[in-house]
Amino acid sequence: MKGETLGNRLKDVRTEAGLTQAELADRVGVSRKTINTVENGVFVPSTLLALKLAAALGTKVEKLFWVE
Amino acid sequence: MVEAKQRDPSLRRRRTLTASAAVLLMAAGGAAEAVASHDGQWRLIDWVRVGAVLFLALVISLRATTSFSLRARDPALDDELARANRASAAAFGFWALFACMAAAFVGSFFFELRVVEIAPTALVIGAAAAGLRFVLLERQGE
Numbered sequence: 001m002k003g004e005t006l007g008n009r010l011k012d013v014r015t016e017a018g019l020t021q022a023e024l025a026d027r028v029g030v031s032r033k034t035i036n037t038v039e040n041g042v043f044v045p046s047t048l049l050a051l052k053l054a055a056a057l058g059t060k061v062e063k064l065f066w067v068e
Numbered sequence: 069m070v071e072a073k074q075r076d077p078s079l080r081r082r083r084t085l086t087a088s089a090a091v092l093l094m095a096a097g098g099a100a101e102a103v104a105s106h107d108g109q110w111r112l113i114d115w116v117r118v119g120a121v122l123f124l125a126l127v128i129s130l131r132a133t134t135s136f137s138l139r140a141r142d143p144a145l146d147d148e149l150a151r152a153n154r155a156s157a158a159a160f161g162f163w164a165l166f167a168c169m170a171a172a173f174v175g176s177f178f179f180e181l182r183v184v185e186i187a188p189t190a191l192v193i194g195a196a197a198a199g200l201r202f203v204l205l206e207r208q209g210e
Contacts, residue, residue, distance in 0.1 A: 025144070029147070030144065030147040030149065031077065031144040031147050031149065031209075033076065033078065033149060033209030033210070034209065036209045036210075037208060037209045042208055042209070043152065043209075045148065046148055
């Protein structure tokens with residue numbers, strides 16, 4: 001467990017979907033800052049937010065996040 | 069990479085908190101002097117000074133560590149990141165207060181200290197620490 005981090009490819013998937021951070025933030029009901037910190041690995045999202053992000057981007061949560 | 073600058077709804081909150089914490093720290097010295105210098109014989113102005121400092125400390129604590137608000141706010145100001153930042157700020161403020169009280173306890177072996185003299189300073193330090201910690205965490209997403 002120690003030293004494990006959450007990897008993500010949220011930015012890539014969001015960009016492929018043609019969405020800005022603000023647009024994705026609006027879709028999942030959070031601030032743009034939250035999206036930015038998740039993309040940069042500063043903030044680890046809750047399960048609920050991870051599922052919402054996956055749904056908003058039309059993908060599975062495992063495609064967005066993984067344990068490193 | 070951060071996208072083009074957009075209006076950040078939390079900017080006003082961050083600026084207000086920073087300014088409030090600065091005012092609080094500046095006013096705290098005057099309040100501490102008022103408490104210590106009159107040996108229980110407080111004048112009206114002393115009550116006002118100490119009361120104002122404690123009220124400002126309370127406002128900063130509420131704004132930095134809870135979602136309390138008297139009016140409806142933008143829901144984006146109370147999202148998951150903001151709640152996590154508040155929790156971290158509350159913990160930071162607690163440890164600042166703890167350190168201040170521990171220092172006062174040790175100091176009481178060498179000086180005569182009364183609760184009325186220590187409490188305003190400890191509350192100011194705890195509130196200012198929580199407020200400034202929250203502002204710093206909120207800036208991370210810029």
